[in-house]
Amino acid sequence: MDLTVTTLEGKDAGKVSLSDAIFGLEPREDIIARVIRWQLAKKQQGTHKTLTRGEVSRTGAKMYKQKGTGRARHHSARAPQFRGGGKAHGPVVRSHEHDLPKKVRALGLRHALSAKAKAAELIVVDDLVAAEAKTKLLTGHFATLGLTNALIIGGAELDNNFALAAKNIPNVDVLPVQGINVYDILRRGKLVLSKAAIEALEERFK
Structure with missing residues (x-):
């Protein structure tokens, strides 16, 4: 699967080939639902008493x-x-966590990525770098790309200026590639991946 790469300014930056094993699956709602249930159960405090x-x-x-x-x-x-x-x-104080096999978790992430790709809600950006930590400047770039509700995934290390500038923008989450998860992917409208994030994901699922 080939996808157009864009810059933060909205200019064309070539194409990237995406792995069908990660972005080309037929999304299964049951697997995605299992992973989300596991994530939310893990987050639940369980302090009711x-x-x-x-x-x-x-x-x-x-x-x-x-x-x-x-x-x-x-x-x-x-x-x-x-x-x-x-x-x-x-109710008593307890943990709501339950087990979910690693293979199912990994499969759920691939199905969530495939769901975004199939719905044409996946955008690939060449690099997530800001010259200065200015929210107003970054908001203008996002408006050019049509991003009002998005999850942005960078490489292993996020650019500090970019992370600071995006921090105050509502309905926009920025995570390093290690933090990518099914719940955050599906709770936001668009998924924005940097080229470094795609390389890291393909290395992870190789």
């Missing part, structure tokens, strides 16, 4: 005598059926 009857601050004395009242036999007011009592089977 309610007090059980053993933790609630309330008297432990018997409410009333066992026999002779004609009422049900109760002991502690901390029991879940009483107002102010503990919660039965409530």
Whole structure:
């Protein structure tokens, strides 16, 4: 698959050949969904907690005598059926992480990249370098490229001026190639890859 390479200024910078094994697959929603579910479960804090009857601050004395009242036999007011009592089977602090095989994760990333390529939402830029850390200048370049909602992936090292200039632009995320992931690819409209990022991805999936 051949794709036109552009500069940040919107000028033609030749063509690049993309690997069909990475960018030419028929996207499978089930694999992508599994990877996103795994990512979001990993991010979830899991700090939700309610007090059980053993933790609630309330008297432990018997409410009333066992026999002779004609009422049900109760002991502690901390029991879940009483107002102010503990919660039965409530949430506890826990990790929501679950396992997902490395091969499935890698396959999910390839399918996400292929989905962007198939939808014509993939842009290849020759180099992500800014002469100075000016957000206004970079916003003008993005307007030329038609980028209003995008994930931008650079090489192993991001240009400091470019990263600083892009930091305050809404709906634009900038990541080094090591940080590329399925969730961020799909939550943004366009995917912008530098030539260095493509080389790194092809080396990774070789």
